[in-house]
Amino acid sequence: AQSVTQPDIHITVSEGASLELRCNYSYGATPYLFWYVQSPGQGLQLLLKYFSGDTLVQGIKGFEAEFKRSQSSFNLRKPSVHWSDAAEYFCAVKLTSGTYKYIFGTGTRLKVLA
Amino acid sequence: DAMVIQNPRYQVTQFGKPVTLSCSQTLNHNVMYWYQQKSSQAPKLLFHYYDKDFNNEADTPDNFQSRRPNTSFCFLDIRSPGLGDAAMYLCATSRDRDTQYFGPGTRLTVL
Numbered sequence: 465a466q467s468v469t470q471p472d473i474h475i476t477v478s479e480g481a482s483l484e485l486r487c488n489y490s491y492g493a494t495p496y497l498f499w500y501v502q503s504p505g506q507g508l509q510l511l512l513k514y515f516s517g518d519t520l521v522q523g524i525k526g527f528e529a530e531f532k533r534s535q536s537s538f539n540l541r542k543p544s545v546h547w548s549d550a551a552e553y554f555c556a557v558k559l560t561s562g563t564y565k566y567i568f569g570t571g572t573r574l575k576v577l578a
Numbered sequence: 579d580a581m582v583i584q585n586p587r588y589q590v591t592q593f594g595k596p597v598t599l600s601c602s603q604t605l606n607h608n609v610m611y612w613y614q615q616k617s618s619q620a621p622k623l624l625f626h627y628y629d630k631d632f633n634n635e636a637d638t639p640d641n642f643q644s645r646r647p648n649t650s651f652c653f654l655d656i657r658s659p660g661l662g663d664a665a666m667y668l669c670a671t672s673r674d675r676d677t678q679y680f681g682p683g684t685r686l687t688v689l
Contacts, residue, residue, distance in 0.1 A: 498677070507582075507668055507680040508621070554620060564609060564628070564675055568620035 466491045468557050470569035477545050478577045485540040485572050487555030495557040497538040498566070499529055502552045511553075514538060525549070550576040581605070582681035584669050590687045591659055599654040599684045601669030610652040611678065612644060613668040621668055627652060656686075664688045 467490045477483055489495060496515050500508040512523025519531040529540045538555060555569040582603045591597040601610065608629050613621035625634045627646045641663070643655040656663055666685050670678040 500680070505666075505683070505685065507584075507682040508670075510677060510679065513677055558675070564611070564626055564633075564672070565623055566678060570620050571618070573618075 468567050468569040470572050472572045474573050476575040479547050480544050483542045483545045485553050487538045489536050489557045498556040499540045500554045547576045584681040584684050588685050592689050594658045597656050599667050601652045602650050603671045607671035607673045609672045611670040612654050615666040659688045661688050
């Protein structure tokens with residue numbers, strides 16, 4: 465069955481430090497890949513997405529993600545974290561055809577130390 | 579700005595008292611979704627509309643119903659809320675099978 469794994473439930477980084485959030489998926493073909501961010505009590509905001517082409521994707525708020533087919537991974541990165549980045553981050557995949565359904569990872573909660 | 583709007587942002591209801599949550603969108607997207615998200619969990623898809631075609635997830639309880647009177651609006655009806663239905667309810671939209679855009683959510687409390 466298709467699945468998405470975010471192995472880190474919680475991550476704490478200092479403001480200004482770099483960040484990498486991990487996402488691995490299990491699916492026979494390359495799905496559509498997404499990263500969303502959710503601040504407390506808010507909806508999900510799209511950070512970036514990968515459908516095809518260049519495997520390094522730039523998103524909003526200074527985030528980027530790299531698709532690695534060989535590792536079935538789509539890790540999210542930011543070179544310098546800001547206190548306002550503290551939130552929950554969800555990786556999601558969607559099969560490329562025949563469905564509207566997203567499969568979400570369980571999320572990674574990011575804490576930023578001043 | 580084009581967006582997905584959910585009303586109310588916070589809803590309190592009593593055990594067993596029907597409640598309706600509202601979602602509207604100015605994106606003119608043809609697909610609308612309802613998700614349930616419990617604390618520290620990923621969103622769980624309840625159902626979606628492709629235009630007027632309703633698609634229920636197999637594990638969505640019968641207690642949850644939905645209406646889509648037109649392209650812009652979609653409602654989630656919970657016929658007899660139980661304590662276990664307390665959650666954040668998220669509406670999302672997409673154009674066909676493209677990217678989903680989420681509203682801010684409605685936090686439902688059941689007393």
